[in-house]
Amino acid sequence: MKLLVCISKTPETTAKIAFKDGNTTFDENGVQYIMNPYDEWYALVRAVELKEAHGGTVTVINVGPASNDVVIRKALAIGADDAIRVDADPNSSMFVAKQIAEQAKDYDLILLGKETIDYNGSEVGAMVAEYLDLPYVSYGTNLDIADGKATITRDIEGGAESSQIALPLVVSAAKGMAEQKIPNMRGIMIAKRKPLNVVAPVAAEDLAVVASYTVPEGRTSCKMIDPDNMDELVRLLQEEAKVL
Amino acid sequence: MVLVYTEAHNGQFKKAALEAVTYGNKTAQVMGTKCVALVIGEATNPAELGKYGAAEVMTVNSGNLAHFDSQTYGHAISAVAQQAGAKVVILPHSSTGKSLAGRVAVKLNAGCVSGANAIHTMDGGVFKVKKNVFSGKAVAEYQLNSDIKVLTLSGNSLKAEDGGADATVTAMDLEVPASRVTILGVDKQQGDLAPLPEAELVVSAGRGMKGPENWGIIEDLAKVIGATTACSRPVADTGWRPHHEHVGQTGVAIKPNLYIAAGISGAIQHLAGVNSSKCIVVINKDPEAPFFKAADYGVCADLFDVVPKLTEAIKKAKA
Ligand SMILES: Cc1cc2nc3c(=O)[nH]c(=O)nc-3n(C[C@H](O)[C@H](O)[C@H](O)COP(=O)(O)OP(=O)(O)OC[C@H]3O[C@@H](n4cnc5c(N)ncnc54)[C@H](O)[C@@H]3O)c2cc1C
Ligand SMILES: Nc1ncnc2c1ncn2[C@@H]1O[C@H](COP(=O)(O)O)[C@@H](O)[C@H]1O
Numbered sequence: 016m017k018l019l020v021c022i023s024k025t026p027e028t029t030a031k032i033a034f035k036d037g038n039t040t041f042d043e044n045g046v047q048y049i050m051n052p053y054d055e056w057y058a059l060v061r062a063v064e065l066k067e068a069h070g071g072t073v074t075v076i077n078v079g080p081a082s083n084d085v086v087i088r089k090a091l092a093i094g095a096d097d098a099i100r101v102d103a104d105p106n107s108s109m110f111v112a113k114q115i116a117e118q119a120k121d122y123d124l125i126l127l128g129k130e131t132i133d134y135n136g137s138e139v140g141a142m143v144a145e146y147l148d149l150p151y152v153s154y155g156t157n158l159d160i161a162d163g164k165a166t167i168t169r170d171i172e173g174g175a176e177s178s179q180i181a182l183p184l185v186v187s188a189a190k191g192m193a194e195q196k197i198p199n200m201r202g203i204m205i206a207k208r209k210p211l212n213v214v215a216p217v218a219a220e221d222l223a224v225v226a227s228y229t230v231p232e233g234r235t236s237c238k239m240i241d242p243d244n245m246d247e248l249v250r251l252l253q254e255e256a257k258v259l
Numbered sequence: 260m261v262l263v264y265t266e267a268h269n270g271q272f273k274k275a276a277l278e279a280v281t282y283g284n285k286t287a288q289v290m291g292t293k294c295v296a297l298v299i300g301e302a303t304n305p306a307e308l309g310k311y312g313a314a315e316v317m318t319v320n321s322g323n324l325a326h327f328d329s330q331t332y333g334h335a336i337s338a339v340a341q342q343a344g345a346k347v348v349i350l351p352h353s354s355t356g357k358s359l360a361g362r363v364a365v366k367l368n369a370g371c372v373s374g375a376n377a378i379h380t381m382d383g384g385v386f387k388v389k390k391n392v393f394s395g396k397a398v399a400e401y402q403l404n405s406d407i408k409v410l411t412l413s414g415n416s417l418k419a420e421d422g423g424a425d426a427t428v429t430a431m432d433l434e435v436p437a438s439r440v441t442i443l444g445v446d447k448q449q450g451d452l453a454p455l456p457e458a459e460l461v462v463s464a465g466r467g468m469k470g471p472e473n474w475g476i477i478e479d480l481a482k483v484i485g486a487t488t489a490c491s492r493p494v495a496d497t498g499w500r501p502h503h504e505h506v507g508q509t510g511v512a513i514k515p516n517l518y519i520a521a522g523i524s525g526a527i528q529h530l531a532g533v534n535s536s537k538c539i540v541v542i543n544k545d546p547e548a549p550f551f552k553a554a555d556y557g558v559c560a561d562l563f564d565v566v567p568k569l570t571e572a573i574k575k576a577k578a
Binding site for chain 2 (some may be wrong): 026028029032034052053107108109112130132133134135136137138139140141142143144145146150151152153154156166169170171172173174175176177178179180181190191220221222223224225226227228229230231233234237238239240242243245246248249250251252253256258259
């Protein structure tokens with residue numbers, strides 16, 4: 016079985032968010048990047064588990080600049096066999112999806128995170144599936160493979176749905192699909208020798224791009240309420256905040 | 260024209276669907292065109308979407324659309340959009356809408372923005388629309404360069420406005436390919452409450468609760484105001500509460516009108532999913548809890564004492 020896992024990077028969760036060039040560009044100065052948690056904790060770990068159970072290979076793919084190699088090496092340390100980096104700036108979801116689809120033509124299972132935690136697009140998976148004319152199941156919380164078929168449980172509003180689909184297939188991973196794994200020393204050493212193939216992008220347009228950013232004003236001050244006077248809190252919620 | 264895909268549940272339109280039609284109508288007004296609603300499958304009264312701003316309602320029914328599959332639904336929505344000449348396609352920002360947006364965008368060669376939270380602007384002839392990014396720490400304005408645009412509308416971004424008249428309903432005849440997905444079953448864990456992303460009132464609790472057996476006071480409070488319950492990540496991770504209640508950067512992102520948080524410290528990753536709420540009330544016994552800095556109202560006390568008192572005060576105010 017050939018598995019492909021799409022990995023992206025995102026600012027570390029406590030990173031300071033600031034902009035430059037007249038608020039048109041994210042200021043990367045001092046920002047540490049991590050692998051997007053949904054890609055790492057769930058999609059990648061489950062792919063490695065499926066490989067261990069059924070045999071096959073796990074390839075990771077990233078669309079991004081050379082500085083992303085650190086994140087890619089971490090994925091190799093967690094257990095991917097090899098990696099592809101499409102050498103281009105990922106400025107729009109459609110551009111990224113087109114690059115992934117171009118490389119993804121003969122895999123049995125393509126796994127992604129349900130969304131990136133910085134832009135929360137949740138767009139790339141459906142796009143890749145559409146380019147490849149494959150079924151797409153989003154927000155998978157459980158994924159098993161048997162006899163060339165995937166059995167998947169996915170999150171829907173207020174519940175869960177389970178389904179079965181023949182491979183090949185695109186699946187996005189949500190919390191529950193696997194447990195986060197910390198790479199061990201041996202994994203990290205081996206990762207250095209695993210192949211990381213850098214390929215050139217195919218032509219694709221950016222149809223939706225960020226033009227500018229604004230930073231909303233934070234909450235100015237918190238009104239402290241006497242714990243023995245909950246009537247006052249209820250009054251404020253009704254009359255001042257008008258939310259009750 | 261502007262095409263809005265509206266989701267129904269047991270024949271009734273979801274709140275998000277009514278919001279989307281209102282949004283679609285306002286979008287159409289900016290563009291000097293009309294808003295058309297699309298219903299797939301059974302809905303008791305599709306004509307009522309006219310009240311919320313749809314000039315027309317189109318319905319599609321096919322055995323191949325009996326269950327949701329992004330491939331068959333994406334095919335249907337794109338086909339209607341093409342036939343009707345839609346310039347903007349609006350989807351709800353639900354698990355369904357998000358699974359569809361990318362497909363529809365590729366089919367229509369459209370720029371795609373998911374989680375839009377305001378009506379677009381036409382700035383020098385350029386279509387621009389905003390969404391929250393970096394966990395609500397910034398708002399990004401996207402510029403769409405394509406002829407057709409696909410947007411998903413973030414819940415609670417505007418209020419559904421009714422007032423218009425019923426719309427005419429036209430059944431569309433469409434060829435839809437068979438689904439390759441077999442549904443094995445659906446497990447509804449949450450009963451009748453509004454699902455978290457749609458909820459207007461949310462009561463949430465964290466590790467300060469000490470254990471799952473203490474959640475009764477949180478459920479009581481939620482019940483008196485009709486709120487949906489939520490929790491912090493460690494609470495879901497240790498199995499005190501179901502995973503679908505986990506809010507935050509790696510959980511559900513919400514923006515209710517009211518978010519009440521009891522026994523939650525307010526870690527940056529938690530705030531990331533809730534700080535777009537209109538009004539935040541924090542109950543915590545530690546005056547230094549970071550959550551107070553992100554709150555509108557704070558109560559610094561033992562939650563086991565305060566939460567039942569708050570429930571009683573609300574009961575009294577409602578009586
Ligand atoms: C990559 C990453 C992603 C994460 N994503 C999320 C996420 O999506 N959502 C999330 O919630 N967390 C997330 N976290 C975890 C986050 O950093 C915090 O650890 C977590 O939010 C803490 O949960 P808590 O507030 O319930 O518990 P604690 O931090 O332990 O806080 C408990 C609070 O309860 C108060 N308390 C205790 N007893 C009482 C009492 N009797 N009365 C009143 N108050 C009391 C305490 O003063 C304390 O402030 C993430 C972390 C990482 C690293
Ligand atoms: N630049 C990228 N390279 C590879 N995979 C990506 C990239 N961006 C996004 N993805 C994948 O697509 C998923 C959804 O991303 P998004 O649609 O941007 O929220 C992520 O969780 C990744 O698995």
